[in-house]
Amino acid sequence: MAQVSAGLLLHRRPPDGGPQVLLARMGGPFWARRERAWTVPKGLVEAGEDPHAAALREFAEELGVAPPASAAPDVALGHVTQSGGKVVHAWARAADLDVAALRWRDDDGRWLVSTALVEWPPRSGRTLEVPEVDQARWLGLDEARALVVAAQAELLDRLAVLLT
Template sequence: MAEAFSAGILLFRRGKEGVEVLVGHMGGPFWARKDLGAWSVPKGGYVPGEEEARAAAGREFVEELGVPVPEGEWIALGEVEYGSGSKRKTVQVWAIEADLDPAVIEPGTFEMEWPPRSGKTAAFPEIDRVAWFGLDTAGEKLTKGQAPFVQRLAELLGG
């Protein structure tokens, strides 16, 4: 059984260039200078039995992006397990077809000790920017553990 559980929502839209998905670049000092593998589906943790995964996905979308979940059909993309040992994680994602202007995003924040071992606490955005990417590009930018969700969405949409 996995040690941690997360749930999220992957928005997608269809345009002249094909299907695009909205993903967020992870905030904080560790990710600041990284690009490939440093983007994430808007998601967050929950405790099974205390909260339903779908409810957590909606809550985390609002917390991370600062906007309501757009109206639309929730399309289950299933679960992915990644990591090992005590760092094992199960992530469950739904896709919703909707357009969202990245300029309206008001990300939530988290606090951590920074610089390390300084005793000082600093606040950082959970996601420091969001962008729409085509499926191939998104698959490269997402963390390895989350990239399968883009492939599943492509398969569900017929390509």
Template sequence: MAGGKCETGVAGGANRANGRLSAWRSPDILVDLREASMARHSAGILLYRGAKDGVEVLLVHPGGPFWRGRDRGAWQIPKGLVRAGEEPLAAACRETEEELGIRIDGIPVPLATIRQKGGKVVEAFALHQDVDVKALHSNSFEIEWPPGSGTMAAFPEIDAARWMSLGEAGHCILASQDPLLGALAELLEPGPR
């Protein structure tokens, strides 16, 4: 599952204003949790680890025919829908474990809440945890494929996972999730907030 090739680049940034995280690139992308309850609500975890040249984040490439052949701007954090009555942190842990085939080791901290282009609200958490991408194993889903064929086909939810520097991730990540990289950089910045 290691795969993937996305081009390198420079990540965005974020800052805190009035006790609420806001992205300098797109301040309207980050949303208040009160708005999240009115939209499709997902939760996920941005895993990170230390590296020789700074911090690396684990991004995943969605599986299935809709994402096949897409690379730049297609990578994401592992995430999924929050079930009715489920706490977002519990959903983030469950979805990350299902999509990567790992156990979460530690307590993720709140990172940011964003609204994706299609309207889905994603509540993101951060966790320092190193995992071997070669050992990851994703769950799968079934859809009718090709459409209208009457044939069901199974695809992995995640077809690749890769550790990337924040700069590389800035070019690879889904545009609406880019503020999460800046939020992580700020979270890890030493000194008072």
């Protein structure tokens, strides 16, 4: 059975340019040198959980802050299926977020965002705790399409249609 994730895609239109989206870079050594390592902030939908509620929960867990409020309701972008079979549902929200203010670790070095244990190096038997995402950035739609996990580019295309 395929894994199901849900995410929240923030978008804004700065006064001096076209639309931008907030993407997160997947954390850990596996993604460190990969170009298409950016994603909609998302995570697994728990059994019996409403996917939209999961998207909001996962945004907070992965970025360490609650999703910013919006005057308009979130808009469903539908779902895409990634190459590994994972189904990703996404919602768009018009809102701004100061990414420079995001904190990934506390003063003692403990993670403030959700983490995962990974075996690193592969087949070594050693585990490493890494953040699920290690940075977030506002990107124009064209730049975002070039960096996002390939299947998620369709979500950006759907957003672009909604914004025109």
